[in-house]
Amino acid sequence: MICLNQHRCNGRGCLMKNRKVWVSLPARAWCSALSLLFVCSAAADEVGNVSSRGAVQEQGTASLAGIADAAERGEWTRIPQLLQSGCSVNAAQADGMTALHWAVMQNNLPQVSQLLQAGATVDAENSYGVRPLLLACEAGAGEIVERLLQSGAETSVRGAGGETLLMLAARAGHERAVLALLHAGVAPNGRDQKQQTALMWAAAEGHVVVVDRLLQGGADAAAATPAGWTAGLFAVREGRTEVLLRLLQAGMDVNAARTVGGQAKGPNPLLLAVQNGHFETAAAILDxxxxxxxxxxxxxxxxxxxxxxRPVRGDGDPPPVGSGRMSSLQFVRRLVQGGGDVNLRLRQGQSGFADFTTTGCTAFVLAAQTGDLALLELLLELKADPQIPNADGATAVQAAAGVGDLGSGLESAGSEAEAIQVVKRLQQLGLDLNAVDENGETAMHGAAYQNWPALIEYLDEQGLRPAVWNQPNRWGWTPLIIAHGYREGNFRPDAATIASLEQVMRRRGQAIPADPGKDVEANQQSWDRKVQSKGKQ
Known part of the structure; x- marks a missing residue:
């Protein structure tokens, strides 16, 4: 199913909004389901009156829509009798459905031919503007499409969203229907109201043969929507590797990012494939x-x-469904062995009030932040440097310990137990647990942000110095102030974290303020003066 905001759907809600990427399967602006809903509703009314109507018809007074009613029920042997009794072959039901509509919907080619020979109007419209040819194209009924075209069906008809007959047939994936429409002169590059094309729809659905036929018929592989989506990007997002290879042969630029107005506004094929969990497709793109x-x-x-x-938990996006047999770890190995820089630093990431700055992060630091020990070990095997910090000077230690407020409704991708295991591994690698970044954040601040009392105890056991961690950060917060609820978003105190910090502070001879929050503003001013003083120097 496709939702009209161009996100991939599973019938329950949008799935790949990109992961900020996020992104856009061809929208089905027109949906015959709506008309079918009304058709089925009308059909139910008709079936409910079968016995009385049947009795009337046996008396020789057939209803005005008798032929359409019989066709709906598949009673095709009654059609000749009804025609002989004077029923019109074009008689329509209350919603405009004719016998020809029903024959097409039931994919009954012999009856379609008989009705046309009997004078059925080939372009009859129901009450929702749906014609038999439109139904045949959506169903991919190639032989019926050919028969309707032979009878003069109009090919310029479009759905309510402007989708062409060729787009409907391409989405259904039926080669014969697509070829019939192309031979009948339907434009291969016609667009709907969202400026999508038949090639985009076929690519998104993975119909390789149809993609071949459209390209041979003159479809433009470089055509893009106003948002910059091409057939190739649709194929990548859906993990349609075979289609992608065809489009690359047709001239698609393997490194071209999604572009709007001549400027890159989205991912390139490789990044898009990874963001959607299509690692086999991503490997093919590398190849x-x-x-x-x-x-x-x-x-x-x-x-x-x-x-x-490992996406953030809580109200964050779920991981993508993905495709193929290649795992993420196998892809990482393939990427680095193929020339990927294992220490590549993120050029432009997240940075803001109380955030953990991702700008400048390596994959190692990001994996530490999510508690992903398996990925960390692989990166180390591939010669990652665990000492490289982010743009604010925060190391993998602060990342693993939870520095950075996630905001209301979000939880760290990793658990507290995983964070402790990662911190232990970083200790083995020689990283300093007492590190302080440019924002005054320490590992103990991180444990307070994430409400992890067990990590607080572990850090204290490892000799974290109170003189280092019991200090306000850039926003005026000490770990205890954070535990009391002073952070971005809703006020969120945590009793267990407060108790753990106070116990550690007593053990280390630290004074516990009666009202930790009263010093926040003074702490901020002190920090600002310190920054100004450094700037003058």
Missing amino acids: AGADPNAQPMGQGALHAVVAVR
């Missing part, structure tokens, strides 16, 4: 010559793997 280190949206494919493996 086709893609730049493994490109960062069209400020991040590379290696960075994207981290979020795909």
